[in-house]
Amino acid sequence: MKETINSYEDLLVMLDALLREPTNFWDDFYSNREKGIPFFANKPDENLVGYFENVLTGTSGKALELGCGPGRNAIYFAEKGYAVDAVDLSGQSLQWAIERAEERNLKVNFIRKNIFDLQIEEGSYDVVYDSGCFHHIAPHRRMSYINLVRKALKPGGYFAITCFVQGGELGGADITDWEVYRLRSLQGGLGFTEDRLRTIFKDFEEIEIRKMKEVDQTNELFGVSALWTALFKI
Template structure:
């Protein structure tokens, strides 16, 4: 695994550099939760409990979950993003456990979480790490717990490369992030029950939630 990580390393995004300019016009820098996540709580699908966010960035979804009575562990590889997230949480007087760690070196609490949430991390995971990723989600969730994800639509307006898994290693690149379809997500996460897969709603920038074209949203449930 480490050999393949190193093989692709030069093509990976340097996340500390990415988050260092907070004035950059990046849509998901806005401190707003994903519209799909908000919808899950509004419909009563998710309630309070323990939540693990994978690749939390500057903390917008972790903050929303904490503000809705979740106990949140939020993980990111970028120290710079977590500094920003912690500042935001302090301003809201919210307690969130931010963890600066590689997902695949993370020591998780087994069967501890009611929700595992991933907003834009999975499409940066190389194919050889998917089995580890699925294992992490399965081990961390309680039976009946939920796993929700947002990722690039294949060949969407935000990118979403449609290259094959084999091609990733031939060109030594994820090409900015891999794209997915509903069928691909169902196939990859076939060990879970699929509750919903849909495109993210494109919402106006004045609204209190985040939503743009080119993102696929999905929520799955761990079988009891």
Template sequence: MKNEQIHSTEDILHMLDSFFREEGPWWNRFYSDRSKSIPFFVHAPDENLDQYVQNRLGSPGRVLELGCGAGRNAVYMARRGWTVDAVDLSEEAIAWGQERAKSAQVPVRFHCQNLFDLELQPNAYDLIYDSGCFHHILPHRRMSYLDLIQKHLKPGGYYGIVCFAAGSMGADMTDWDVYRDHSLKGGLGYTEEKLCDIFRDLELIESRRMQSLPQPGPLFGESFLWTALFRKTAPAK
């Protein structure tokens, strides 16, 4: 019988995890049929990410992508000279991403694991990017998510996010509602105000709705998504 005694904060987190679906198998099934009409199955990078690369981020550095899916943004960054670590818990998604990287002849270090189990170099990344992962993070895991960003992002480095916009695609519910309903209802919706509150220890650079772009095309964009770019403030000298 599984030990159900609570001895630590981590035990509490695992207990709360158990009240929801097991994510790995679900996402494997999701990515197993590549012919599905899913907007982000296209092989094109986010339009806001392209804007950041062109206008904000400067010379290529190191990027960590959280919830990389089938690797469309990771491959884009690698093509532009960035050193890329890309993480997803779905074996099917990682396999697809590896195929795309091989076809593009670019190096991407894919990690098939839960992002909360990552063991990477601290303060190593110029950019941490999340396109579509954060709105699937359970509220009790949010503090661990924020700790991950603070631990791995360089001082002065950037954090970019694409997530469901409240009132458009994501579920409009409180954190407490998630536990009352035992469900994220497909993903939480966020407002600019809520994102600024959650990431208040980072400096907001810009936030806006993603541009809606025709697909297929060179860039991906859907207006039901919110985009934001933050920066980790360098310590005062």
């Protein structure tokens, strides 16, 4: 690879190389399915279930999940009658997701790809969902992320996200965007405040920003209060 910057895309790729965890990091992360990571449980996010009860009631359509991991939320969308494209870097996580979908006889289009390499038709999706991907997005890719979401959504479509609370017990580095590059690290995932999320997604119509409800592990839903949940409309 030529280490010459001739374009904005070249600059993004260079900064990616400084910060991004390699694909084999995530494959290793998902290789041990028994290591007790809370979101490994095959349960949908409590906020996502709430959206179907209060906002998406009776809807169907097409959903895109960014950073789907082992597929628990993509599977829930499919159960609700949505056509689902679910994207992740890790082959290990997608193999697990495929097995889960097959166990329930559900069809989900799982895609192994960096989300910034997706080729999607403008206005293709009714819902874009992200549970835990955004806090691993470096600041220099934030505008690319927002542009991807805007391009993906149909007019009137919904965008929902869960991400680390700043300084939360599961992670959520309390560092500035500039410090990311001084440290050359996202410190395991960036943390956010309500105001910061509101500022980042100011061009979307805010429906709700709140902390995820804590849900007992015996429940059929996933919920930990160390995450923000937010729902927006385009």
